[in-house]
Amino acid sequence: xxxxxxxxxxxxxxxxxxxxxxxxxxxxxxxxxxxxxxxxxxxxxxxxxxxxxxxxxxxxxxxxxxxxxxxxxxxxxxxxxxxxxxxxxxxxxxxxxxxxxxxxxxxxxxxxxxxxxxxxxxxxxxxxxxxxxxxxxxxxxxxxxxxxxxxxxxxxxxxxxxxxxxxxxxxxxxxxxxxxxxxxxxxxxxxxxxxxxxxxxxxxxxxxxxxxxxxxxxxxxxxxxxxxxxxxxxxxxxxxxxxxxxxxxxxxxxxxxxxxxxxxxxxxxxxxxxxxxxxxxxxxxxxxxxxxxxxxxxxxxxxxxxxxxxxxxxxxxxxxxxxxxx
Amino acid sequence: xxxxxxxxxxxxxxxxxxxxxxxxxxxxxxxxxxxxxxxxxxxxxxxxxxxxxxxxxxxxxxxxxxxxxxxxxxxxxxxxxxxxxxxxxxxxxxxxxxxxxxxxxxxxxxxxxxxxxxxxxxxxxxxxxxxxxxxxxxxxxxxxxxxxxxxxxxxxxxxxxxxxxxxxxxxxxxxxxxxxxxxxxxxxxxxxxxxxxxxxxxxxxxxxxxxxxxxxxxxxxxxxxxxxxxxxxxxxxxxxxxxxxxxxxxxxxxxxxxxxxxxxxxxxxxxxxxxxxxxxxxxxxxxxxxxx
Numbered sequence: 001x002x003x004x005x006x007x008x009x010x011x012x013x014x015x016x017x018x019x020x021x022x023x024x025x026x027x028x029x030x031x032x033x034x035x036x037x038x039x040x041x042x043x044x045x046x047x048x049x050x051x052x053x054x055x056x057x058x059x060x061x062x063x064x065x066x067x068x069x070x071x072x073x074x075x076x077x078x079x080x081x082x083x084x085x086x087x088x089x090x091x092x093x094x095x096x097x098x099x100x101x102x103x104x105x106x107x108x109x110x111x112x113x114x115x116x117x118x119x120x121x122x123x124x125x126x127x128x129x130x131x132x133x134x135x136x137x138x139x140x141x142x143x144x145x146x147x148x149x150x151x152x153x154x155x156x157x158x159x160x161x162x163x164x165x166x167x168x169x170x171x172x173x174x175x176x177x178x179x180x181x182x183x184x185x186x187x188x189x190x191x192x193x194x195x196x197x198x199x200x201x202x203x204x205x206x207x208x209x210x211x212x213x214x215x216x217x218x219x220x221x222x223x224x225x226x227x228x229x230x231x232x233x234x235x236x237x238x239x240x241x242x243x244x245x246x247x248x249x250x251x252x253x254x255x256x257x258x259x260x261x262x263x264x265x266x267x268x269x270x271x272x273x274x275x276x277x278x279x280x281x282x283x284x285x286x287x288x289x290x291x292x293x294x295x296x297x298x299x300x301x302x303x304x305x306x307x308x309x310x311x312x313x314x315x316x317x318x319x320x321x322x323x324x325x326x
Numbered sequence: 327x328x329x330x331x332x333x334x335x336x337x338x339x340x341x342x343x344x345x346x347x348x349x350x351x352x353x354x355x356x357x358x359x360x361x362x363x364x365x366x367x368x369x370x371x372x373x374x375x376x377x378x379x380x381x382x383x384x385x386x387x388x389x390x391x392x393x394x395x396x397x398x399x400x401x402x403x404x405x406x407x408x409x410x411x412x413x414x415x416x417x418x419x420x421x422x423x424x425x426x427x428x429x430x431x432x433x434x435x436x437x438x439x440x441x442x443x444x445x446x447x448x449x450x451x452x453x454x455x456x457x458x459x460x461x462x463x464x465x466x467x468x469x470x471x472x473x474x475x476x477x478x479x480x481x482x483x484x485x486x487x488x489x490x491x492x493x494x495x496x497x498x499x500x501x502x503x504x505x506x507x508x509x510x511x512x513x514x515x516x517x518x519x520x521x522x523x524x525x526x527x528x529x530x531x532x533x534x535x536x537x538x539x540x541x542x543x544x545x546x547x548x549x550x551x552x553x554x555x556x557x558x559x560x561x562x563x564x565x566x567x568x569x570x571x572x573x574x575x576x577x578x579x580x581x582x583x584x585x586x587x588x589x590x591x592x593x594x595x596x597x598x599x600x601x602x603x604x605x606x607x608x609x610x611x612x613x614x615x616x617x618x
Contacts, residue, residue, distance in 0.1 A: 042402060042581030043385045045392055048485040052476040069607055076611035110474015110489055110499025114454075117473045121455040125590050128477040129453035178604035186600050190592040191480040192447065200592045201599040208603035212610065228614035235610050310480070321578055324585040 041317035048192045048320055050311035053108055058307035060104040061184045062300045064135070065211025066218055067097020071142055071177030073215050073232065074149075075170050086224050087170065088149040093218055094173055095146035098139040101180075105135065127187040134183055138176035145169035181211030188306065194323045195258040195313035196306070202246055203306070209239035210275060210299040217292035230288065233295065237280045240298075244272035254318045258309035267305025274298025336530040337520055340513040343531065349463030350510070351532040352519065353539050354437050354571035356580075357546060357554070359526035361401055361435035366390060368521035369399040372506065376490075393438060395488035398503040399518050404434040404580055412550030436580050437527055439518070440465065440486045440503035442568035444560075447588045448502070451481035456498060463532065463568055464505035472498025483564065483586035503569075532568055543572060563588040 041047060074090035077083045106115035118132035148166040152158045158166075185207040189200030196203070213236025216229045247268070250256050258264045275298035282291035313319050332338070343350045369375065378396035383389050386403040393400045410432035446465045449457045456471035457478060467487070478487045478500050486502050493499035506516035514520070519529035528535060539556055546554040557577050558570035564586050578584050 041578045042404065043383070043388075045581055046485060047578075047581055047583050048483065049392075049394065049479050049488050051480045052489045069611075072607050072611045076608075076615040080612055080615040108476070110472070110476070110493050111497075114473035114498060117454040117456075117471060118475070120471070121453070123450075123453065123455075125450050125593065126453050126477070127593070127596075128451060128475055132453055174608070178607045179600070181607065182600035182603045186593070186596040187477075188480075189596040190589045192483045192587075192589050193480055196480075197589065197592050200596040204596065204600035204603045208600070208607050212607050226615075227618040228611075231614040231618055232610060235614075314480075314485075317578075317581070320583060324583055324587075 041321060044317060046315045046320075047317045048314050050314040051191075051193065051307075053307065053310070055304075055307075056104040056108040058300075058303040060101055060108075061207065061303040061307075062214070063097050063104070064101050064184060065181040065207055065299070065303075066214040066296075067094045067101070067142070068138065068177035068180030069208075069211040069215035070094045070097070070218065071138070071145075071170070071173040072181075072212070073219065073229070074145075075174030076228075077226070078167060078170050081226065081228065083226060084149075084153055086219070086226055088146075088153055089222055089224055090215070090219060091142065091146045091149045091170060091173070093215065093222075094138075094142040094177060098142040098173075101135050102139065105132075127183060127190050131183045131187055134176055134179045138173060138180050141169055141172035141176055145173045178208075182208045188310070192320075193310050193313050194255045194316075194319040195264075195309045198250075198252050198255050198323065199247075199259075202243060205239065206243045206302075209236045209243065210302065212236045213240065213275060213279075213295050214299045217295040220288055220292040221296075230283070233279070233283060233288075233291070237276060237283070237295070240272065241276040241280070244269075244276050247272070252322070254316065254322050255313070257316065257319070258312035259305075262308075262312055264305050264308035264312050267301050267308060269305075271298040271300075271302025271305055274301065331525075335525060335528075336534075337515055337522065337525060337528065339515070341510075341515065342513060344460075344462050344510050344513075347461045349532045349568065350505075350530065351442070351463075351535050351567075352439060352516070352569035353528045353530075353535040354439070354569070355526050355528065355539075355542060356434050356436040356572060356574065357551065358524045359401070359435035359437055360524055361387065361403060361433075362523060363390075363401045364521045364523060365399045365437050365518035365527055366397075366401060368517040369503075372509070372517035373398065373504065375501075393440070393484075393486045393488075393502075395490035395499075395501040398439065398501075400438045402434075402436045402438055402580055404436065406432050406434065406575070406579065408432050408553075408575065410551075411546070432574070434574055434580070435526075436571060436573070437518070437522075438571075438581070439569050440505075441484050441564075441570070442503075442505060443484075443588070444565035444567065445563060445588050445590075447481035447483055447564075447590070448478035448487045448500075450588060450590050451477045453477060454498075456500070460505070460507060462505065462510060464507070465502075466504055466507055467500055467502060469494070469497035472500050474499030476500070481589050483583055483588065505569075535570075539570070539572060546572070557582055559583075559586050562586055563591045 070090045070093035077086045106112040123129040182204045185203035188196045216232040274294045279291045279295040388403040409430040442464045456468045489499045515529045519527045553575040557573045560566035
């Protein structure tokens with residue numbers, strides 16, 4: 001009987017004691033024992049370590065994308081369409097995200113009370129540092145913008161100062177909002193995780209489109225019916241279909257496993273189906289709300305899928321080796 | 327500096343590298359390692375690193391498996407169907423008792439540790455400035471600044487730094503080899519090098535170590551270790567390491583990445599894509615509201 005280091009034979013307690021974290025041995029261990037060192041490295045053990053981030057981070061990716069792009073829609077609605085109700089609704093989404101984002105980020109820290117240590121320094125070369133400043137600036141613009149929008153809506157005849165301040169705050173929120181929706185892809189793309197870094201240029205497009213579509217979908221579910229939101233949703237769906245096709249047609253060998261197989265593969269693929277063909281079909285037959293719901297669900301699923309792809313990819317030494325031997 | 331200096335060797339002497347601002351390093355030589363794991367024990371004892379499992383891996387005598395938040399030295403046990411130099415005696419030299427052929431076999435031990443990279447992924451990624459470069463050229467995590475964001479974990483191309491679930495009081499959670507910063511500050515050598523009984527782990531000024539390592543590779547090649555080479559990835563974005571080692575054959579067989587890259591190499595393409603996407607998001611939103 002082959003001796004394997006896993007839960008079935010050692011029992012869950014022994015397996016848990018063996019390593020504090022889940023260094024799930026890849027399927028290559030049998031090959032590794034047989035002496036296939038070139039393919040599996042050192043007994044099939046991972047070369048890089050899996051990410052330590054938990055569910056708060058993909059949730060943050062989803063909420064950050066949605067609220068960031070909601071601010072962009074608010075800005076467009078304000079400056080081009082002049083639709084105060086839609087501006088306020090979109091800024092409300094942005095404001096909720098601006099509050100939830102830092103909470104989720106701090107929650108995942110090893111020491112949440114030190115969240116503000118992120119702002120000790122600014123480092124161009126660290127996407128985590130740049131991102132912390134983006135989240136902070138987004139919050140600093142979006143929350144006052146929401147307050148000004150509410151004041152503006154309540155005033156019988158808004159003063160010129162209020163009008164200018166509101167426009168400036170919404171524009172600021174939109175500037176940082178667009179970055180908030182896309183930087184998270186740089187955050188995971190610029191890492192040593194093969195399944196992430198191999199898609200370093202595709203992921204920002206994916207996350208940006210998912211954020212934009214989610215913002216439009218959420219506004220539609222809140223009752224907004226501006227035709228521009230429908231158009232934005234179609235663009236987002238089209239980009240998401242292109243992203244899904246690109247992922248399906250990728251030829252990175254073993255590096256592509258986490259985006260196609262296992263838990264992460266299921267999440268990414270079902271997320272791609274929901275934001276792509278399903279949302280398109282529902283929208284074409286005129287069920288806008290259902291399409292919006294499908295898009296939101298798909299965007300959330302795929303973020304969790306990309307999160308799950310991290311450990312799956314890190315735990316497979318063949319992916320790390322394949323990336324470095326290309 | 328030469329092998330066998332014993333009590334007068336650099337591992338046992340007091341030094342002033344930290345005061346002098348001299349870059350120090352480790353050179354690990356697996357051909358001298360006997361797999362005793364004294365370095366693992368010395369590291370744990372000196373640095374008061376918690377236990378992290380008493381599991382049975384089943385694949386070798388390596389039950390440590392991987393470097394991590396609570397494993398700063400890790401002795402790897404590599405078994406290969408390859409000859410060990412010009413070794414002539416012993417049961418695993420390619421000749422069976424009955425005169426028939428038997429596969430060659432070699433058992434290689436390699437004590438792995440944080441590489442203290444010239445361009446360190448963890449240091450670049452750290453958003454709080456907790457990870458710093460010390461006067462001795464090593465990479466050090468300041469526990470009182472780290473907030474445990476975990477970004478260093480996915481930025482280390484060698485899988486070294488990790489986050490502990492329960493950080494010590496006052497610490498943030500990310501842990502790795504400190505190069506025994508506290509010992510070096512008072513002129514002591516790092517605990518692992520001090521404890522190594524065969525000088526497989528050699529501590530000293532980096533320039534001296536590099537010169538010694540080159541001589542050692544030549545010496546081993548003369549002795550029949552034809553695949554002996556230095557593992558010090560200077561040709562990649564890592565730009566070399568301060569804790570480097572000699573390897574026999576393919577580094578991947580020892581779990582070392584053959585061509586490690588600092589993840590900052592991905593920044594330009596990733597940010598270009600992100601900024602273009604952000605701009606496109608604006609354009610789509612404005613166009614939709616302008617046209618409809």
